[in-house]
Each structure stands twice: as structure tokens, then as C-alpha cells.
Amino acid sequence: MHSxxxxxxxxxxxxxxxxxxxxxxxQFFMHIVINMLIIFWLVILTKCSRIKVAIMFLVLKAIFVTxxxxxxxxxxxxxxxxxxxQALLKDGYFPYAQNHAIETAEEVFSLSPEAQxxxxxxxxxxxxxxxxxxxxxxxxxxxxxxxxxxxxNANTVAAxxxxxxxxxxxxxxxxxxxxxxxxxxxxxxxxVKIPEYWVRREGTSLLNGHVNLRITVPTGIRKTVxxxxxxxxxxxxxxxxxxxxxxxxxxxxxxxxFYNNKGADALLVGDESLAYRYFSEAAAMYPGFGGTWANLxxxxxxxxxxxxxxxxYQQAIALDExxxxxxxxxxxxYELQGKNSDAEEIMTTLKAKRDNNPFxxxxxxxEAYELGESELALKHYSRAMRLNxxxxxxxxxxxxxxxxxxxxxxxxxxxxxxxxxxxxxxDEKRYLxxxxxxxxxx
Numbered sequence: 001m002h003s004x005x006x007x008x009x010x011x012x013x014x015x016x017x018x019x020x021x022x023x024x025x026x027q028f029f030m031h032i033v034i035n036m037l038i039i040f041w042l043v044i045l046t047k048c049s050r051i052k053v054a055i056m057f058l059v060l061k062a063i064f065v066t067x068x069x070x071x072x073x074x075x076x077x078x079x080x081x082x083x084x085x086q087a088l089l090k091d092g093y094f095p096y097a098q099n100h101a102i103e104t105a106e107e108v109f110s111l112s113p114e115a116q117x118x119x120x121x122x123x124x125x126x127x128x129x130x131x132x133x134x135x136x137x138x139x140x141x142x143x144x145x146x147x148x149x150x151x152x153n154a155n156t157v158a159a160x161x162x163x164x165x166x167x168x169x170x171x172x173x174x175x176x177x178x179x180x181x182x183x184x185x186x187x188x189x190x191x192v193k194i195p196e197y198w199v200r201r202e203g204t205s206l207l208n209g210h211v212n213l214r215i216t217v218p219t220g221i222r223k224t225v226x227x228x229x230x231x232x233x234x235x236x237x238x239x240x241x242x243x244x245x246x247x248x249x250x251x252x253x254x255x256x257x258f259y260n261n262k263g264a265d266a267l268l269v270g271d272e273s274l275a276y277r278y279f280s281e282a283a284a285m286y287p288g289f290g291g292t293w294a295n296l297x298x299x300x301x302x303x304x305x306x307x308x309x310x311x312x313y314q315q316a317i318a319l320d321e322x323x324x325x326x327x328x329x330x331x332x333x334y335e336l337q338g339k340n341s342d343a344e345e346i347m348t349t350l351k352a353k354r355d356n357n358p359f360x361x362x363x364x365x366x367e368a369y370e371l372g373e374s375e376l377a378l379k380h381y382s383r384a385m386r387l388n389x390x391x392x393x394x395x396x397x398x399x400x401x402x403x404x405x406x407x408x409x410x411x412x413x414x415x416x417x418x419x420x421x422x423x424x425x426x427d428e429k430r431y432l433x434x435x436x437x438x439x440x441x442x
Contacts, residue, residue: 085287088315090300090308094276102262102277103157105255109178112159118146119179129217133185133231137215140176140233141424148172149426150235152199152208155261169235170257173213176233177251186216189254190246196324196354198363200370202268205363207325209291210236211254212246236423256286263295267302275299290316294326301333309333324350358387362394369397374404392418396431403438412438 091097111119122136122145139145151166158175161167167175173189180187192210199206212234263278276299282292297312310333316326327346334343354360365380381397388394399414412435419431 085283088293088296088308088311089280089283090305091280093300093303093305093308094273097273097277097280100274100277102259102281108157108174108255108258109251110157110159111178111182112162115159115162115175115179116182118162119183123183129185130229130231132183133180133215133217136179136183136185137176137231137233140172143425148175150424153201153265155258155265167235169210169212170254170261172235173211173233174254174258176213176215177254180213180215184218186218188214188216189249189251190214191249192244192246194244195357195359197359198366200363200366203370204268205367206264209257210244211257253286253289256282256289256292259285260289260292260295263292263299267295267299272299272303288319290319290323290326293319294323294329297326297329297333301329301336306333306337324354356387358384358391358394360384361387362391362397365394365397365401369401369404374401377401378405390421392421392423392427392431395421399431399434408438 118139119136122139123132124135127135140148146162147165148161148167149165150168152168154161154164154166154168154171156164156167156171158171158178161171161175177187177189190212192212194210197208197210199208212232214230214232216230259278259282263275263282266272266275266278276296279292279296279299282289283296286292293312293316297309297316300306300309300312310330313326313330313333316323317330320326327350331343331346331350334340334346361380361384365377365384368374368377368380378398378401381394381401384391384394385398395414396418399411399418402408402414403411415431415434415438419428422428422431
């Protein structure tokens with residue numbers, strides 16, 4: 001299952017889609033200009049008669065039409081048409097889905113009066129705009145102010161995120177976006193291309209994506225700022241320090257990401273009708289996000305609609321061939337259908353591609369640990385640590401496993417390391433709180 005989210009409304013394009021379309025237009029006009037020059041020189045060099053010139057212009061017209069057709073096909077390739085999208089949505093399997101009321105776009109980004117006052121209090125008219133941005137971002141995490149802490153399943157609207165003081169990367173980004181706009185700053189959304197990373201919830205491995213935000217001073221003020229004129233908002237500054245590539249995307253896409261996450265929440269508790277309501281809203285909002293189609297595939301498979309599930313997985317893969325979660329779910333579907341050779345071929349390929357990803361081995365360790373297979377868990381966690389020695393989750397995995405195996409000293413060592421590399425004070429405290437129970441076990 002892909003727990004993350006995506007979105008787009010109407011025909012609005014993401015910045016990356018806009019650049020693709022502009023490249024198509026540039027290619028088209030270059031095609032026409034080059035062929036016009038060829039025709040011109042042919043006329044000059046061959047001293048063509050009027051009839052020949054007319055023929056040449058007919059040829060040019062044909063070239064123009066061909067170029068236009070190439071433009072149309074090239075600039076629409078990979079984008080899902082409304083007809084195709086509707087064909088993949090199976091409302092008939094979930095007849096009561098539309099009875100569920102879900103959050104509107106306005107509700108997702110709306111700030112409560114308390115949240116608005118928080119923004120106002122963070123600003124100082126005597127300070128420069130960049131200092132005020134820093135003050136706002138610092139207030140998000142300052143325990144004496146907002147004190148937002150990380151919680152994996154905190155898929156909440158902006159107002160609730162502020163009230164609960166809990167967020168995951170998506171809900172933090174949504175809240176920060178709303179607050180930055182309220183303060184008069186320019187927020188920019190980014191999807192960070194991190195390696196595959198999973199968390200465990202309700203006995204299920206959920207693939208986590210990552211988003212963050214850049215807040216910039218208003219355009220009219222940027223010219224007076226000689227240095228960096230922005231502040232990045234991220235729970236894990238390591239994703240910024242490691243310079244993972246990131247892609248700017250639209251407000252509509254993050255809305256669909258939100259709906260996709262809410263659908264995953266509903267699916268985890270067995271509310272398939274509500275899950276479909278959220279997934280279908282995400283798909284309608286932004287059909288180009290593969291995570292939604294992968295999740296719809298899981299939902300269809302659970303409903304016994306194998307053909308619809310396969311079509312959804314295939315759509316997710318068509319949008320992103322590196323969507324390993326969609327591939328893995330497709331392999332599971334093939335196993336259920338008795339297509340064992342097809343399933344085995346997919347899984348062999350996936351294993352080879354994932355073998356150097358520490359989080360893949362961490363996920364396997366988590367699964368083994370939950371099943372009580374401590375020796376196997378230790379093997380996977382150890383492999384993960386050899387690939388990345390500074391991830392607090394991996395180090396804590398080793399610590400808790402050594403505790404289960406009765407090796408208390410090693411457990412304490414790795415838990416201390418987990419605290420050392422924890423991205424925030426909350427996680428550091430959580431890890432250090434385990435040490436007294438270890439001492440009493442000696």
C-alpha cells in the first residue's frame with residue numbers, strides 16, 4: 001500500500017508538466033523553421049517555376065500538419081484522459097461511497113482563529129521579512145510555542161494539525177503552507193525523491209513518500225536581500241542536507257496526496273466504502289499520481305475485483321515504472337490468480353533493485369520483529385545498518401532486538417546511538433526513556 005497522497009484540479013499543470021509542454025512547443029516551432037529554410041534554399045538553388053514553388057508550399061503545409069500532430073501526441077503522452085480515468089474508477093463496487101462527506105479543499109488549508117493569532121504573534125514589524133520567516137518556522141518546532149512533533153498517521157487538516165501539535169511531513173507542509181500564505185510570504189511545495197521507506201501500522205507495511213516546503217520573501221522585497229531569501233520547512237533536515245532531488249508541484253497535487261492518505265487510513269480499519277470515496281477524489285483531483293492508482297488496486301483486490309485491480313496497478317506503473325510498490329502488489333495479485341511464474345519474475349527483479357536500499361532491509365526487520373522472529377530481525381537490521389549507519393530507526397531496531405535476545409549491553413549501546421542520531425528532541429527523549437528499563441534488566 002502506498003500511504004502518501006497526490007492532486008490536480010481541472011487542466012492546471014504542475015511546474016514540471018508546464019516545462020514539458022513548453023519543450024513540446026519549442027520542438028514544434030523548430031521543426032517548422034528548419035523545414036521552411038530547407039524549402040527556401042531549394043527554391044533559390046533550383047530556380048523553381050511558380051508551379052514548383054506551389055508544390056513546395058504544399059509540401060511545407062504537409063510538414064506543418066505532421067509537426068502539429070507530433071506536438072499534440074507528444075504533449076499529451078503519459079497524461080490520463082478523462083475517459084480512461086473514469087474507466088478505472090469502479091463506483092459500482094462501492095455504491096454508498098458518495099454518502100461519505102469528506103474534507104473540502106478550503107477545509108484542508110483553513111486556519112483556526114488560534115492558528116492565525118499564532119502566525120501574527122510570530123511576526124515583528126521591526127524585523128526584516130526573512131527574519132520573520134525564520135521566526136515563524138522556528139515557532140513550529142519550539143516546545144514553548146507550537147511544539148509540533150512527528151506522528152506517522154497524523155493525516156490532519158491545517159487547523160487540526162495546529163490544535164493537536166502533531167503532524168507527519170504532509171500535514172506539516174499543509175499547515176506551514178497555509179500559515180505562510182496568511183503571513184504574506186511565498187510558499188513552494190516540493191516532493192523529495194527519497195529511497196523507498198516504510199513504516200508499520202496495524203501489521204501492514206506502508207510506503208512513505210516525503211514532501212517539504214520552501215518559504216520565500218515576497219517578490220518586491222527579494223531584491224533588497226543580498227543572501228539566501230528563503231527558509232525550508234522539514235521535520236528531517238537530513239533530507240535537505242543530503243540533497244535528495246526534489247520536484248516542485250502544485251497545491252492541487254498535495255490535496256490529492258491528503259485524500260490518498262485519508263483513504264489509506266480508512267482502508268487500514270476496514271472501511272472500504274470510505275477508502276474508495278477518498279481514493280476516487282484523489283484520482284479525480286490529480287490522475288497523474290501513481291500512488292492513488294496503486295491503492296485503488298489494493299482496494300479492488302480486497303473486493304475481489306481482480307481485473308480492475310490489475311488495470312489500476314498497470315496505470316500506476318505506466319505513470320512511473322519505478323513504482324516498486326505497484327509492481328509488488330501486481331505480483332501478489334498474480335499469485336492469487338495462479339500466475340506464479342509472472343509473480344516470481346517481478347519479485348526477482350524487485351529484490352535485485354531493492355537490495356542496496358537500507359530501508360528495504362529495515363522493513364523486513366520490522367516484519368520479522370513483529371512476528372517474534374528475533375534472529376531473523378537481527379539479520380535484516382544488521383544488513384540495513386551496514387548500508388546506513390546513521391538512521392535512528394535502524395539503530396533502535398537493533399537495540400530492541402538485542403533486548404529480546406537478552407544482550408542488554410548491546411541493546412543499550414544501539415538505543416543510545418538511536419538517540420544521538422534522532423532528528424528531533426521528541427524522538428531523542430523517547431529513545432532515552434528506554435534506558436532505565438534496560439538498566440533494571442541487568
